[in-house]
Every structure is written in C-alpha cells, then in structure tokens.
Amino acid sequence: MKYVLMFVETEEFAKEFDAMTPDERQRAYQRVYQWFDDHRDKIRGGSKLQEPSTATTVRLDGGAPMTTDGPFMEGKEVVSGFTEIDVADLDEALRMVKTWPGCPVVEIRPVLEL
Amino acid sequence: MNTEEELARVVRDHAGRLAGSLVSLLGDFSAAEDLVQDAVEIALRRWPVEGIPDRPDAWLFTVARRRGLDVLRRQQNYRAKLQQLHWPVQPEPDDRLRLIFTCCHPALAREAQIALTLRVVCGLTTAQIAAAFLASESAVAQRITRAKRKITDAGIPYRIPQDDELPERLDEVLTVIYLLFNEGYLSSTAERVHSRDLVDDAEWLTALLYGLLPNEPEVGGLLALIRMHRARTAARFTPTGELVLLEDQDRTRWDHTAISDATSLLTRTARRHHAPGPYQLQAAIAACHSEAATWAETDWEQILVLYNMLLMLQPTPVTRMHRAVAVSYVHGPGSALAELDELSAELDAYPLFHATQAQLLRELGRDGEAHAADERAAALTTNPAQLGLLQERLAH
Numbered sequence: 001m002k003y004v005l006m007f008v009e010t011e012e013f014a015k016e017f018d019a020m021t022p023d024e025r026q027r028a029y030q031r032v033y034q035w036f037d038d039h040r041d042k043i044r045g046g047s048k049l050q051e052p053s054t055a056t057t058v059r060l061d062g063g064a065p066m067t068t069d070g071p072f073m074e075g076k077e078v079v080s081g082f083t084e085i086d087v088a089d090l091d092e093a094l095r096m097v098k099t100w101p102g103c104p105v106v107e108i109r110p111v112l113e114l
Numbered sequence: 115m116n117t118e119e120e121l122a123r124v125v126r127d128h129a130g131r132l133a134g135s136l137v138s139l140l141g142d143f144s145a146a147e148d149l150v151q152d153a154v155e156i157a158l159r160r161w162p163v164e165g166i167p168d169r170p171d172a173w174l175f176t177v178a179r180r181r182g183l184d185v186l187r188r189q190q191n192y193r194a195k196l197q198q199l200h201w202p203v204q205p206e207p208d209d210r211l212r213l214i215f216t217c218c219h220p221a222l223a224r225e226a227q228i229a230l231t232l233r234v235v236c237g238l239t240t241a242q243i244a245a246a247f248l249a250s251e252s253a254v255a256q257r258i259t260r261a262k263r264k265i266t267d268a269g270i271p272y273r274i275p276q277d278d279e280l281p282e283r284l285d286e287v288l289t290v291i292y293l294l295f296n297e298g299y300l301s302s303t304a305e306r307v308h309s310r311d312l313v314d315d316a317e318w319l320t321a322l323l324y325g326l327l328p329n330e331p332e333v334g335g336l337l338a339l340i341r342m343h344r345a346r347t348a349a350r351f352t353p354t355g356e357l358v359l360l361e362d363q364d365r366t367r368w369d370h371t372a373i374s375d376a377t378s379l380l381t382r383t384a385r386r387h388h389a390p391g392p393y394q395l396q397a398a399i400a401a402c403h404s405e406a407a408t409w410a411e412t413d414w415e416q417i418l419v420l421y422n423m424l425l426m427l428q429p430t431p432v433t434r435m436h437r438a439v440a441v442s443y444v445h446g447p448g449s450a451l452a453e454l455d456e457l458s459a460e461l462d463a464y465p466l467f468h469a470t471q472a473q474l475l476r477e478l479g480r481d482g483e484a485h486a487a488d489e490r491a492a493a494l495t496t497n498p499a500q501l502g503l504l505q506e507r508l509a510h
Contacts, residue, residue, distance in 0.1 A: 001269040003269075088269075088271070089269040089270070089271040090219075090221055090268050090269045090270045090271065091270075091271050091273075091275070091279070093269075094221075095279075108268075110267055110268050110269055
C-alpha cells in the first residue's frame with residue numbers, strides 16, 4: 001500500500017534546531033539522510049518544504065476565491081515536508097516512522113488509489 | 115443458568131472463531147465481520163424459540179455462508195471462495211489472536227477498540243454493546259463502521275505482531291480488556307444484573323488470551339486480578355442493592371475457592387518471571403486484601419510495598435491516590451492527607467479522590483471539611499451505587 005508521510009515540525013523543535021551548532025546540525029541532517037537511505041527501497045519521492053511563512057492559501061468555499069498569506073491552518077505545528085512510501089501495510093509504515101530521526105510528529109495517510 | 119446467559123456463552127464461544135476463519139478466507143475484515151454479526155443476530159432471534167442447536171458452530175457457519183453467498187453476490191471472488199468452503203472448516207490454529215490484535219490496533223481510537231473487540235471477538239451485537247455502555251445504538255454502530263473502514267482503508271493488517279512489537283501491542287490489548295473490566299465492575303449495580311455483564315466478557319477474553327499466549331506474565335496477572343475481584347462479588351452489594359465497601363464486606367460470602375485459585379495463578383505466573391508488571395502488582399494487592407480474614411488484619415505494610423513498586427511502573431495520580439490509603443494505615447491519616455493534597459489539582463474532577471479525602475478528614479476529626487469533600491464527590495459521581503453510599507454518609 002502507498003502512504004504519504006507528512007512530517008510535522010513544532011515550535012519547540014524549530015527552536016532546538018536553531019540553537020544547534022553547525023556541527024550538531026550537520027549530524028542531525030546526516031541522521032535524516034541515513035534514514036532515507038535505509039528505507040530507499042520503500043520511498044517513492046517527496047520533498048522538504050520551505051518555511052510556512054512562504055505559504056499562500058486559497059479558499060474556494062466562500063463565493064469568490066480568497067487568497068491569503070500563510071498556511072491554511074495557523075498553528076504551532078506545521079507540515080514541513082512529505083514523502084510517499086510503498087509498504088505492505090500500516091504496521092510496516094509504523095515501523096519505519098518509529099525510527100524517523102527528524103521532526104517530532106509524523107502523520108501517516110494512505111494514498112487513495114484510483 | 116438462564117437461557118440468556120447460555121445464549122451469550124454459546125455465541126461467544128463460536129462467533130469470534132468463525133469471524134477469524136472468515137476474515138482469513140475473504141481477506142476482508144469488514145465483509146467477514148458483517149456476515150458473522152448477521153448470523154449472530156439471526157441466532158439470537160431463533161435459538162430462544164427453536165432451542166440451541168447441537169452444533170452451534172456449524173449452524174452459525176452455515177447461516178453466515180448462506181448470507182455471504184446472498185449478500186456478496188456482486189463480489190465474484192468472495193462468492194467463489196465461500197462456495198468452496200464446507201463444514202467442518204479446517205481446524206487451524208486459533209485465529210482469534212489475530213482478530214484481537216487487529217481490533218486493538220493502536221491506530222484505532224480507544225472506544226472503537228473496545229466496541230470492535232466486543233462485537234468481533236465476543237460476538238456481542240451492536241444493541242448489546244450500546245446497552246452495556248448506556249450509549250445509543252446508532253452511536254455505537256457508527257463507531258464500529260468507522261473503525262472497520264479505517265482497518266480497510268489505512269491498511270491495518272490482520273496478523274499477530276512481530277516479536278519486537280509484541281510487548282507494546284499486547285499492552286494495548288490488555289488496556290482494552292482492563293477498561294472493559296473496570297466499566298463492568300464499577301457500573302454493576304443490583305438493578306443492572308440483567309444487562310450484559312462486561313466483567314464476564316473481560317474475564318473470558320483474558321482467559322482466551324492466556325490460553326493463546328501462556329508465556330506472557332501480564333496476561334496471567336490481569337486474569338488473576340479479574341478473578342480476585344470477581345470472587346468478592348456476592349459481598350459487594352446489600353440485598354437491597356447498595357454498594358458495600360471492602361472494609362464493610364462480609365468476608366465469609368467471598369468465594370474462597372476462587373480466591374485461592376487466583377492466588378495460585380498469580381504465584382505460578384510470578385515464579386516463572388522476574389520483575390512483575392502492573393497487572394501482577396495490582397493482583398497481588400487484591401490478593402493481600404483477599405487473604406486477610408478481617409479488614410483489621412490487612413497487611414498494609416505489604417500493600418504499601420506493592421504500591422511503591424506499582425508507582426515506579428505507573429506513576430499516575432490515580433495510583434498515588436490509592437497508595438495514600440495504604441499510607442494512612444501504615445503512617446497515619448495525616449501523612450496520607452498531605453500526599454493527597456499534592457494531587458488535588460490533577461484529580462479535582464475525580465469523585466473517588468474527594469471521597470478518599472473525606473474519609474481521611476473524618477479520621478482526623480475534621481468533620482466539616484469531610485462533609486464538604488463528600489458533597490463534592492457526590493456532585494461529581496455518575497455511578498448510582500457510589501452516589502447512594504455518599505448520600506448515606508452525608509445524611510449522618
């Protein structure tokens with residue numbers, strides 16, 4: 001089954017990350033690269049996203065489309081990236097996500113296969 | 115044994131087994147489960163009239179299969195599989211373990227896990243579950259439908275977790291059963307003796323799990339805990355249905371054979387494993403109470419040691435609150451009250467917290483404050499038996 005993993009950052013995580021020395025940051029990136037490499041046979045692409053401050057949201061449910069600055073949900077937790085994986089079932093996705101060394105929250109969503 | 119109880123027992127013995135086989139066969143949890151539920155509902159309508167058949171398992175199987183051929187007409191592959199299936203179904207290893215782990219998958223909401231386990235593993239109907247939880251039938255039905263949809267759509271597997279996942283997943287299962295037990299135990303009153311006995315279902319599920327996973331000490335611990343409590347059932351209510359606290363129970367009315375059986379189960383479990391888990395510790399605490407001939411002879415020092423161990427594994431405010439009662443007998447009500455005070459913010463909405471506080475205040479002669487705490491407990495509780503007891507206290 002295909003799932004999309006949505007990586008969610010919290011304010012606290014961002015603060016900790018900013019407080020890291022260049023070396024620590026390098027090691028943190030290294031752990032993430034290693035994770036992608038360990039699971040490369042299951043990963044079908046994805047991207048890291050730019051800051052939520054770069055987001056633009058368009059609402060289409062109120063008559064005329066309304067364009068606003070910022071992510072659709074203003075909050076302390078923001079989606080910071082995503083990746084699509086292809087695994088046997090939810091348990092395999094869970095197993096993978098439990099070793100994720102990056103941001104503190106990951107949402108697993110099955111892909112609707114048409 | 116009345117007919118209703120016998121029906122429940124027979125259905126429970128066979129429904130989950132049938133569900134397990136059909137899920138394996140069809141590879142579709144939701145469709146298979148619907149067939150079993152239909153068969154159970156038909157059985158509950160017909161068996162009281164026609165009598166329970168000699169082979170209830172074959173009967174349920176035949177009805178479910180026929181329903182399947184009928185209902186799943188459009189799904190050719192299901193039909194083909196069902197057509198090839200004949201009684202007796204191959205005696206395979208008990209599939210109910212897979213069924214339990216799927217129903218209690220951590221990706222499902224707690225309430226959904228409970229409802230699904232009751233329906234799929236124990237063979238309860240949606241109406242029976244709704245009655246047991248004082249919920250509306252449509253709410254329970256919706257909960258079950260959503261959970262089944264999630265199992266299919268999110269790819270929740272139908273399998274026994276791998277070794278490295280087992281402790282965590284088993285924990286989840288035991289939590290579900292423990293909640294079920296608590297719900298049944300605390301809500302049981304004399305007026306509700308005719309409603310479904312969830313305590314019975316909880317014991318049955320734990321015994322099933324114990325048979326399937328005999329080397330898991332916490333399963334044995336939970337089974338001993340449930341049996342230890344059930345052994346006191348006869349003394350828990352007055353003839354007119356009022357709750358009797360452990361302190362005031364007539365201990366000669368306890369089932370002492372059941373107590374000694376539960377104690378040896380606990381001893382056997384403990385002997386084979388080091389470092390007891392939370393259910394074993396709770397069972398051991400219950401055993402201390404059960405072994406005391408009178409309330410005054412209770413070994414509070416031993417109970418306090420067990421609570422200290424439990425607190426290390428389970429540092430929750432509720433555990434600390436129960437521990438405070440043991441503290442009051444070992445170190446006096448003053449120290450116990452001081453410990454309770456530290457919990458007042460976290461447990462302010464918990465009726466038992468205020469009732470415990472009241473008890474300690476009364477022992478310290480602070481009657482006015484005790485009365486206020488009892489009033490607060492009475493205002494918070496939704497349990498009729500507890501309310502009755504509190505009102506009686508307030509009247510004196």
